[in-house]
Amino acid sequence: MFFASDNSGPAHPSVMNAVMRANEGFRFGYGADEEMARVTTMVRDLFEAPEAAVYLAATGTAANSIALATLTKPWETIFCTKPSHINEDECNAPEFYSGAKLTLVGDDNCKMTAATLRTALDAEETRGVHGPQRGPVSITQVTEKGTVYTLDEIKAVTGIAREFGVSTHLDGARFANAIVTLGCTPAEMTWKAGVDCVSFGGTKNGLMGVEAVIFFDPKHAWEFELRRKRGGHLFSKHRYLSAQMEAYLTDNLWHELATSANTSGKRLADGLRAHNDVSFPNEPEANLMFFEMPRGLHKKVQAAGAQYYVMGSLDGNDDEPVLGRLVCDWSVGSDGVDAFLAALNA
Structure with a gap:
């Protein structure tokens, strides 16, 4: 993840x-x-x-x-x-x-x-x-x-x-x-x-x-x-x-790899969009996205093994929205995305 x-x-x-x-x-x-x-x-x-x-x-x-x-x-x-x-x-x-x-x-x-x-x-x-x-x-x-x-x-x-x-x-x-x-x-x-x-x-x-x-x-x-x-x-x-x-x-390997990354990005964005506590400051359009969700959820998915950047401290009120960034590369695939979403929804 x-x-x-x-x-x-x-x-x-x-x-x-x-x-x-x-x-x-x-x-x-x-x-x-x-x-x-x-x-x-x-x-x-x-x-x-x-x-x-x-x-x-x-x-x-x-x-x-x-x-x-x-x-x-x-x-x-x-x-x-x-x-x-x-x-x-x-x-x-x-x-x-x-x-x-x-x-x-x-x-x-x-x-x-x-x-x-x-x-x-x-x-x-x-x-x-x-x-x-x-x-x-x-x-x-x-x-x-x-x-x-x-x-x-x-x-x-x-x-x-x-x-x-x-x-x-x-x-x-x-x-x-x-x-x-x-x-x-x-x-x-x-x-x-x-x-x-x-x-x-x-x-x-x-x-x-x-x-x-x-x-x-x-x-x-x-x-x-x-x-x-x-x-x-x-x-x-x-x-x-x-x-x-x-x-x-x-x-066309360049196109194939970008398609894989974008497909994973869309799968990830769709899964996040379905969660009531997640929002996007900018609508994701490729393989890179910023999202906001409560600090407690960031802690939970990171404890499950997800690695990504959080734009703020994980210390503080668990209910406070905190910005994060997710990027899908060509190799992430559906398994990595689904594992992240499963950790989020657990």
């Missing part, structure tokens, strides 16, 4: 087998491996973007931060919501790599809107040389609260960004989960919706540790390569990253 994070689940056996195969013999280093050549073609095909520049990084923080640094000048500001991952969970890495600042945009249900973005963009470039200049917009999909931008919501945000002449980055650590929720294609959720750059996550969805950075305009390619190297994120034995991503893209 482990629901603390989809970072905590195992890598899929197909991924481990691919790494073992890549371990045989010799390969050129630094991304010149034969696996990476295949990955580039596979990503371009998946995103229907034959000219896209495709790169790999080992962490989501590196992928997001170096991508944003490539899109941003040091005197510019990056627009994101307060609960975005790049603001709350990356220890100022985007600022460190780009030299720019973050400007926090108002959100609705954890999502940036066209109206809140316009307000934020209007407020900048009002002080000439004395203030920050407008830089890229960054949205998180799935959001940190478990909500999902619809295609129309993404288009509305990117439309405002284009109006002001700035690019849009999509932080897709849970990209596959959002695709499953929306029932769309990767192209429809990215460049067809106006997104210029995406971090295509794999670590939270069954990989050991790989994220792809995709620029739909290859003019950014060389600068990203230089920044990745300068930032210490160009792997010499790059084949082990490539092998993971190749396995992920083979036979």
Whole structure:
């Protein structure tokens, strides 16, 4: 009953087998491996973007931060919501790599809107040389609260960004989960919706540790390569990253694993929804959810072996509502969900 994070689940056996195969013999280093050549073609095909520049990084923080640094000048500001991952969970890495600042945009249900973005963009470039200049917009999909931008919501945000002449980055650590929720294609959720750059996550969805950075305009390619190297994120034995991503893209494994995680998330949310003492501050839409229930119930399910984050102390009045977070990874399955619900309802 482990629901603390989809970072905590195992890598899929197909991924481990691919790494073992890549371990045989010799390969050129630094991304010149034969696996990476295949990955580039596979990503371009998946995103229907034959000219896209495709790169790999080992962490989501590196992928997001170096991508944003490539899109941003040091005197510019990056627009994101307060609960975005790049603001709350990356220890100022985007600022460190780009030299720019973050400007926090108002959100609705954890999502940036066209109206809140316009307000934020209007407020900048009002002080000439004395203030920050407008830089890229960054949205998180799935959001940190478990909500999902619809295609129309993404288009509305990117439309405002284009109006002001700035690019849009999509932080897709849970990209596959959002695709499953929306029932769309990767192209429809990215460049067809106006997104210029995406971090295509794999670590939270069954990989050991790989994220792809995709620029739909290859003019950014060389600068990203230089920044990745300068930032210490160009792997010499790059084949082990490539092998993971190749396995992920083979036979739509990425989609299969996200479907498994989302299915478990829905089963879990439906079970919680049926309990009178449980409520959701945001309606769950993928594999991540926040929920409130009495402290005493948190104690009971955790005593039964459930592991997840509680946003508050377990000391105090057992009847007081306390916020918790549950995340389903690809491997949880119905047994893990049913065990949690059985402990809750016991």
